[in-house]
Amino acid sequence: MDDFFILSPCTSSSSSSNTPAPPPVAALVPQPNGLVSDSDRELVIAPRVVKKKAKNHVRREKNLNKQFYSLLSVVPKVSKMDKASLLGDAVCYINELKQKVEELESELEMRDSTKVNCEKKKKKNIQVKMVGEYAIIRVQSANSDWPELKLMSALGKMEAKIQHATMSCVNDVMFQDFVAKIPGATEDEVKAYLHTRLNK
CATH class of the missing domain: 3.30.160 (Double Stranded RNA Binding Domain)
Structure with missing residues (x-):
């Protein structure tokens, strides 16, 4: 196209005419x-x-x-059915969720800490030092489930002849010190055997 x-625009050429353009x-x-x-x-x-x-x-x-x-x-709770109110309710709901997450994380940390402490209490600290045929033994453990009987039973299985024994408790922690004659045994063997028997 x-x-x-x-x-x-076109205009008339006659200037004398009175007729309008x-x-x-x-x-x-x-x-x-x-x-x-x-x-x-x-x-x-x-x-x-x-x-x-x-x-x-x-x-x-x-x-x-x-x-x-x-x-x-x-959003579970909406105050009014307009966009401004919906956005405000959504912000409040998000803040509530953040607070719940923080509470759950804090609770989880406390549980983990408690679990670690319990495991530490259950686990025995065993020290063994050999002087000739005599083993100097110290066992540190929680004062629960008769730890002294477990240690005596373990030494009996090894056919050890106990020469000296002392036991004491401090804040629910038991300390046991033994001097026993164990012919033919090494320090590592005695320590490994006691770990196996006492940490069951």
Whole structure:
């Protein structure tokens, strides 16, 4: 289709005539250079830009509404059915969840600490030193489940001849010191055997 531009309005050539001039008439003729003027281009492009922006705005609104509906399905308590109230309720709910997570983490740390302490109390600290045929033995353990009977039973299995024995308790911790004659045994053998028997 040929391009056109607007000519200036035509006026009457007679200056003496009292007849009023006709209204301006826009005559459309092809442009000689075949180009579209800037004003014509703006008239064509502007509506397209506005229409595109409107579509993008509608699309964003739809996506935003979907996100709000998703948020509404997650938040347990909603005070009012408007976006501002929903966002406020969501922030409060997130803060509650953070507080619960901190409480659970703190409780878990306390449980782990208690478990480690219990394991340390259950585990026996055994020291053995050999002087010739005599073993000097010290056992440190919790004062529960008759630790002295377990140690005496273990030494009896080794056919050790007890020369000296003392026992004392401090803050629920028992200390047992023995001197026993165990011919033919090494320090590592006695210590390994007592660990096996007492830490069951």
